[in-house]
Amino acid sequence: MKKSLVALALLGAFSGAHAQSSVIIYGTLDAGFAKTTNTTPGVSSPTTIGKRDNNKLGFRGTEDLGNGLKALFHLEIRLEPDTGTIEGVTRPLFQGQSRVGLQGNFGTVRLGRGLTALQESTTAYEPWSGLPNVAGFQTDLQVGGYRTATPGSGSDPLGPAGNSGNRFSNAVFYNSPVYRGFQLNWTWGTRENNGLATFIQGRNPTYPGTAPGFNAQYPVGRQGGAYPYSVSATFTEPSSAPRYSVMLANERNATEVSLWSVAGYVRPMPALKLMATYNKQDLDNVTPVSALGRMSEINSWVLGMNYTMGPGKLLLGYGQKHPEMVLKTKQASIGYEYNLSPRTYVYLDLSNKKLPAAVTSTVTTTQNHYSMGIHHNF
Amino acid sequence: MKKSLVALALLGAFSGAHAQSSVIIYGTLDAGFAKTTNTTPGVSSPTTIGKRDNNKLGFRGTEDLGNGLKALFHLEIRLEPDTGTIEGVTRPLFQGQSRVGLQGNFGTVRLGRGLTALQESTTAYEPWSGLPNVAGFQTDLQVGGYRTATPGSGSDPLGPAGNSGNRFSNAVFYNSPVYRGFQLNWTWGTRENNGLATFIQGRNPTYPGTAPGFNAQYPVGRQGGAYPYSVSATFTEPSSAPRYSVMLANERNATEVSLWSVAGYVRPMPALKLMATYNKQDLDNVTPVSALGRMSEINSWVLGMNYTMGPGKLLLGYGQKHPEMVLKTKQASIGYEYNLSPRTYVYLDLSNKKLPAAVTSTVTTTQNHYSMGIHHNF
């Protein structure tokens, strides 16, 4: 995600200007044709204008405070390019992030809302670089099924309905300096339940059977059972073209669901990047006993490859997710990007995904997906 | 609509900047006093702060990809200046447009959401240049009553309730290069029904009598009956001050309602522009049989004049709309703009409109309108 540089300060030309300032406008627009079969079993989506990446319009800036200290902020609007609405129609305006903080020798500390340490760190080990499209692995397999579509799961289970599952609201974000290749990232959230009366319904109460199977209930307004946190530690070869990197990460959300993730990549030659991730989600605190028994754990792994060929890049990935007692999900994807410039490319993605037809189903359904389009950073 | 130039790239001053970039912030703020009598028969609106033009805040940019190729994007927020909300309170944030694409020798191809070819081309032949105000003719007579206020009609009949009637979502937009004065513009949309459960209701089911009079039903989620398209061909005298121009355009929406439009202008002298449009809307596919019979066609025409006098411009227009079996709508308008600069003017509009008191009414009601205010482009 190259952020382009846009705006620049003028000194003194307007009253009220006290010091040099800068706001950088950046963003991504990505639109293309897309089609997925069996989005519900037996029903395919029409060919439509879809997206591969999140579309965004962001504003950010830094201020030099002297002595190596900086103030910095990010405000990032998300949108749907095909209809012009904000992302998901009901998500926050600044769905991408809204953070302000300080940067210095101690690292970076920010307050507000953004990706958690784990969710942000995993993207370096995913073959689609964390792009949230159907062919990519980030939003499901790369995080062991840890997302809001599963009640109680995901980074923000007590957020408004329809929110994204990989951010903390009401949080403190810390990134350490990189020391000999090591970096520590840590996110801490409050127990506030941001579900709003008009948006949220309690997640667990929608499950059948309330009493015996449950460990916790989080109706509207009830605070989380624990302070959520997310931590990732990475080691990347200290080099301008690192040949390897590893990550260990753990996150626990406000409903006490936790996720462990280990990941790594190697570059046997400069054009080739090989990636692997293994994840384990512990859902014991929120899952009821179903007809099949209790699904208290989900394991998943993803293997990936990127191969650069001149202006082109080939993406390959394969992964599996295995929730206890439930059929496996298996996904294979291939993608190709052709760079028209450092900030614009066209792409083609193909994907095949086998998944249970319903949560406790004993039959699988197969989704084929294609998308082709243009991706433009500004 | 002159777009002013605002922001500019600095090379290398910030980390993360890979290449020269530019985002142009542009927009329009227009506010004034307005009053319309008989907005419902017998009831006049209060004098209030209204607008003559759409108010917008836009972000756009282009990137030179070499070999005459460019990437380009537009993101355009619409707003209500009197209350600070987004346009119409419930419309998409980027109601103006959200598009990304490529430009080259082949013309311009964009994906996303924006004005259709027909709706965009007609503005050059309308005396208020397509401004959507009460005195103007664009949103009703200039397009033969083709708009969402009529169920099934307009460019986006399957969009969310309250949306604008002159845009395609989920669309591909093509503009040819101008060749010896000729240009072809073509918009193609998918059959996706963007009505959202919380916003939309099926249009036709709200009509009395469901069975015999209808050809089609489009409840929530049902795809359109046809791929919508819009095409316009224009010929404008190849000159920096063209003396004449003609247009032929056709659009068919997702509910198979179609609109034909022919238009032209001449400038007998540089200060004088004379305009005419004739439109025919075919509603046969969606209109029921009313007490009066079936209204399957609407014809309309508009005559207009612009006369420039130093910093001032006089606008005149007269038009009629004649839906089959229904009373005619007749509108006469006069306007005056006084330019304070190339991007700021003050205006006064007066308008008289006679229209049926209700859809199948045999009596007309008369609406008088005035507005005066300031229009500022940035």
Added chain:
Amino acid sequence: MKKSLVALALLGAFSGAHAQSSVIIYGTLDAGFAKTTNTTPGVSSPTTIGKRDNNKLGFRGTEDLGNGLKALFHLEIRLEPDTGTIEGVTRPLFQGQSRVGLQGNFGTVRLGRGLTALQESTTAYEPWSGLPNVAGFQTDLQVGGYRTATPGSGSDPLGPAGNSGNRFSNAVFYNSPVYRGFQLNWTWGTRENNGLATFIQGRNPTYPGTAPGFNAQYPVGRQGGAYPYSVSATFTEPSSAPRYSVMLANERNATEVSLWSVAGYVRPMPALKLMATYNKQDLDNVTPVSALGRMSEINSWVLGMNYTMGPGKLLLGYGQKHPEMVLKTKQASIGYEYNLSPRTYVYLDLSNKKLPAAVTSTVTTTQNHYSMGIHHNF
């Protein structure tokens, strides 16, 4: 509120640029830890990420029209940094303001939506400079309880539910030039009821007992009982470091509730600013007869002090609000700001507030509040 200067025009580099232009992007991000006890009696808020100031992202510009005349506009988005939503989730996108107008020898005239003359002028006499935080006095005591939380009260009682209580929509804003230290500010609004069917409910009908106690009823869509206006006159010592200033202001809203405010400050030495305000709200037109009798008047006063110590600033305030027949509200606050630069500071606020446990209660409840965080202007 220092507005930083951000973007600047380039001449001629892009097609479509007709004249020099400028859009300045400005804003504030402020986030910190906050906690308030007894937000409802007996229940404390959790420690959460809160804010001290409004968070905003604004766009503004001026155009020189020659002869001392300028066109100017402001569009100001408001947001919640902890969740990334627009302010209050349901408020207008451009909650801060949306105004366009002209500036010249005659002063400044703007149309649209913004702070009223009274509400804007009082901030200079409030120890937290009008910041809307819990420790500050602006939103309650500084304006004599005049705000939307009380039905029929506040600057915009007929606006949508959840709106701010210190702005006029549909208004004309006039600021005179400063003449020998004197300035007159005047805001005039239309009687339009901007409550939208999906947002608003009539204010008064929610009161028990509709008939005898009421003077007026304002259900959805009914126009205001009077044209709202707000006027403030200030005299400030004509100096770059004024030693004293006084204000007299009056506002009457669309439901005929009015507020008088007198205020002043003195600087006995450059580092010390002493402030005082006295306010009287007349609610006679909208309040019913309660069990205690009729509360037709609210009186309040606030004393404040700012003391600058190098890069630090100490803030002190004490005030009382006395609604007729009802227990007094008493608030004492202390704050400290430490400037890291002219546009970034960190802060600590402590506050103690005694208020009636419920509107007609005979017992008081005590709220203690602390917040500490970072405030960054850009």
